[in-house]
Amino acid sequence: GIQVEQSPPDLILQEGANSTLRCNFSDSVNNLQWFHQNPWGQLINLFYIPSGTKQNGRLSATTVATERYSLLYISSSQTTDSGVYFCAVGGYNFNKFYFGSGTKLNVKP
Amino acid sequence: DTEVTQTPKHLVMGMTNKKSLKCEQHMGHRAMYWYKQKAKKPPELMFVYSYEKLSINESVPSRFSPECPNSSLLNLHLHALQPEDSALYLCASSQEQLTDTQYFGPGTRLTVL
Numbered sequence: 001g002i003q004v005e006q007s008p009p010d011l012i013l014q015e016g017a018n019s020t021l022r023c024n025f026s027d028s029v030n031n032l033q034w035f036h037q038n039p040w041g042q043l044i045n046l047f048y049i050p051s052g053t054k055q056n057g058r059l060s061a062t063t064v065a066t067e068r069y070s071l072l073y074i075s076s077s078q079t080t081d082s083g084v085y086f087c088a089v090g091g092y093n094f095n096k097f098y099f100g101s102g103t104k105l106n107v108k109p
Numbered sequence: 110d111t112e113v114t115q116t117p118k119h120l121v122m123g124m125t126n127k128k129s130l131k132c133e134q135h136m137g138h139r140a141m142y143w144y145k146q147k148a149k150k151p152p153e154l155m156f157v158y159s160y161e162k163l164s165i166n167e168s169v170p171s172r173f174s175p176e177c178p179n180s181s182l183l184n185l186h187l188h189a190l191q192p193e194d195s196a197l198y199l200c201a202s203s204q205e206q207l208t209d210t211q212y213f214g215p216g217t218r219l220t221v222l
Contacts, residue, residue, distance in 0.1 A: 031207055041197050043152070043213035086151055090207045095165055097142075097207055099151035 002027045004100035006087055012106045013077050021072040021103045023087030031090030031097070032063055034072050038083045046072070046085075077107045112136075113214035115200050121220045124190060130217045132183040132200030140164075140206040141183040143175060144199040146216075152199055158183060159206040190221045 003026035013019055025032075034046040047054050047061040049070065054061050058077075063070040074081055084102040113134045122128050132141065140159045144152040157165035158177040172194075174186040183200055200214040 031209070033211065035213075041146075041199075041216045041218070043199065043201075045210055045212060048210040088151075094207045095157075097154050097211075099153075102151055 001096055002029065002089055002091055002098050004087060004089055004098050006085075006100035006103050008103060009101065010104045010106075012108065015077060015079060015107055015109050017077050017107075018073070018075045019077060019105070021074070021085055021087075021105075023070040023072070023089075023100055025068050025070075025087075025089050027068070027091060029065065029068075029089040030092050030094075032070055033088050034061055034070070035086045035088065036081075036083050037086060037102075043086070074105075077105075079107050079109055081105060082107045113200055113202055113212050115198075115214035115217050117217060118215065119218045119220075121222065122187065122190065123222050124192075126190075127186070127188045129187065130185040130198055130200075130219075132185075132214055133181055134202040134212070135181055136202060136204075136212070137180075138202035138204050138212075139180065140203045141177065142201040142203075142211065143183070143185050144201065146197040146199060148196075156185075157206060164206055187219075190219075192221050195219055195221045 005024045032050045036044045049063045051065040058075045060073045088099045090097045143155040146152040156175045161177045176184040197216045199216045201211040203211045
């Protein structure tokens with residue numbers, strides 16, 4: 001299967017700081033999503049981004065498919081950004097979907 | 110509307126009980142998913158339904174039995190569970206199977222005594 005590695009595993013930020021989360025994957029993918037899981041367990045889709053760059057407010061993401069990595073940028077972080085950020089990928093066989101182990105973000109006021 | 114609903118929010122059951130988890134979406138999506146998430150771990154795919162037919166079963170024990178009565182509903186029937194089955198069970202849906210954005214429900218927290 002496709003290996004998905006996320007870094008860093010834990011991140012502590014002061015409110016207002018910027019951060020970059022990384023997702024490396026071991027094979028070609030046709031599906032890549034970034035999710036935020038809040039403390040209550042709700043998984044919220046942030047980006048569907050198998051390639052290219054997207055932006056949504058303070059968040060943006062870039063996937064370089066040829067080099068097998070994706071980056072999630074969080075600017076001007078807020079306490080509500082706290083939680084776990086997951087990267088998940090699917091291959092061209094359309095029968096698997098793999099989550100990375102996540103980055104746990106704690107934004108302090 | 111990008112909402113996926115799940116009931117119940119919490120469920121406590123004994124090892125001899127039979128219970129069901131329910132999931133509903135009204136986005137016209139043709140793929141629906143069940144995931145299991147243990148504490149401090151990422152979600153793991155269990156089942157995928159595509160066009161109301163079981164498409165993927167990730168070698169899940171038979172004490173978990175999925176059902177897709179129609180294109181909007183997905184059930185997970187539970188029977189003779191073990192304490193290690195205690196977890197957050199998440200439902201998701203997408204337009205087509207594993208090719209675009211998945212939208213997740215809030216989950217059911219299951220405790221097996």
